[in-house]
Amino acid sequence: MLKIITTTQLQQKIGELSRCIKKITYIVTNRGIGKMVLLPYFDGCDENISNYMEDYEMIQNQAKLKKEFKKSLDSGKSSLVI
Known part of the structure; x- marks a missing residue:
């Protein structure tokens, strides 16, 4: 409930x-x-809480992440060789 x-x-x-x-x-x-x-709370739920917080942070920063992704995509392929 x-x-x-x-x-x-x-x-x-x-x-x-x-x-x-x-x-x-x-x-x-x-x-x-x-x-x-x-x-x-129950023993073993720590991972679920961590996953929730990760999702929360991604949703909170979604606009910024989209902007950074677009910037990265627009910059083209990197010449860095590993």
């Missing part, structure tokens, strides 16, 4: 939320904008 809460609710009810985290995933908002996700 997914529940949307505010940062104020998070601060006020952190103990209650931590008890329910295995049943409920939380999206925390600030002024109506999603800021973070609270998920249950």
Whole structure:
């Protein structure tokens, strides 16, 4: 189940939320904008979290990455020989 809460609710009810985290995933908002996700932790999920953060960073930098890719593509084939 997914529940949307505010940062104020998070601060006020952190103990209650931590008890329910295995049943409920939380999206925390600030002024109506999603800021973070609270998920249950389990041993071995570190790789999943790393993958999520990598995806997050790529989406955040998508415009810059496209610009750099276009610049690289437009520059043509490199003369560097390895």
